[in-house]
Amino acid sequence: DTGVSQNPRHKITKRGQNVTFRCDPISEHNRLYWYRQTLGQGPEFLTYFQNEAQLEKSRLLSDRFSAERPKGSFSTLEIQRTEQGDSAMYLCASTFVDGEKLFFGSGTQLSVL
Amino acid sequence: RKEVEQDPGPFNVPEGATVAFNCTYSNSASQSFFWYRQDCRKEPKLLMSVYSSGNEDGRFTAQLNRASQYISLLIRDSKLSDSATYLCVVNAGGTSYGKLTFGQGTILTVHP
Numbered sequence: 128d129t130g131v132s133q134n135p136r137h138k139i140t141k142r143g144q145n146v147t148f149r150c151d152p153i154s155e156h157n158r159l160y161w162y163r164q165t166l167g168q169g170p171e172f173l174t175y176f177q178n179e180a181q182l183e184k185s186r187l188l189s190d191r192f193s194a195e196r197p198k199g200s201f202s203t204l205e206i207q208r209t210e211q212g213d214s215a216m217y218l219c220a221s222t223f224v225d226g227e228k229l230f231f232g233s234g235t236q237l238s239v240l
Numbered sequence: 241r242k243e244v245e246q247d248p249g250p251f252n253v254p255e256g257a258t259v260a261f262n263c264t265y266s267n268s269a270s271q272s273f274f275w276y277r278q279d280c281r282k283e284p285k286l287l288m289s290v291y292s293s294g295n296e297d298g299r300f301t302a303q304l305n306r307a308s309q310y311i312s313l314l315i316r317d318s319k320l321s322d323s324a325t326y327l328c329v330v331n332a333g334g335t336s337y338g339k340l341t342f343g344q345g346t347i348l349t350v351h352p
Contacts, residue, residue, distance in 0.1 A: 144246065158338065159341065162342070167248070167344075167345075168329050168343045168344055168345070169246075169342035169343050169344045169345045171342070172340070172341055172342070173337060175338065175339065177338070182339075183336060183338075183339050184340060201295075212257065218283060218284075227271075227272055227274065227289070227331055228286045228342070229276075229282055229284070229286065229340060231283035231285070233282075233283055234283060
């Protein structure tokens with residue numbers, strides 16, 4: 128399977144716990160994006176990377192959220208001290224530099240109890 | 241004001257109908273524009289890019305009006321399989337080039 132892979136598919140956690148999600152993009156893609164989507168809304172931009180550099184981070188994003196892409200390949204998104212409002216689908220997407228067709232993974236569904 | 245705004249619908253149309261969706265964007269420096277389709281509980285997928293000259297792909301026609309900062313998608317001869325959420329997407333320009341912002345999505349249901 129050469130598509131975008133996200134793990135885990137589902138995560139249930141208790142409020143206050145930390146969670147980490149992983150995204151493996153399509154191997155040739157330089158750009159990697161993280162989005163968050165709640166029911167009835169479109170994907171909300173969180174951050175994106177070009178290779179290992181984080182180019183932009185949403186100003187709406189709490190400092191409890193951090194993302195890394197240390198070797199320019201896979202990426203992780205960590206949420207510290209989770210809150211119930213963090214419950215959402217977290218989507219990862221990748222594309223080439225100057226490519227604008229995003230290839231999405233199947234997402235990680237987070238439920239914070 | 242949201243960066244990308246869409247009428248959320250839902251639009252309920254019979255098979256064979258023509259339906260149009262609209263989208264507006266706030267950043268006049270935005271560089272490029274797209275429509276994505278998202279099926280229920282699935283990830284979004286690119287439907288088509290949108291050009292100033294307008295572009296057509298089978299039953300789908302996309303238009304861009306830069307002066308009005310307005311994007312449209314027209315679906316002719318609707319099929320049951322067109323039922324989905326349609327997402328308007330804008331690539332910001334300038335220093336934010338590469339940041340792809342999605343609208344809320346417009347829900348379409350095509351019924352027999």
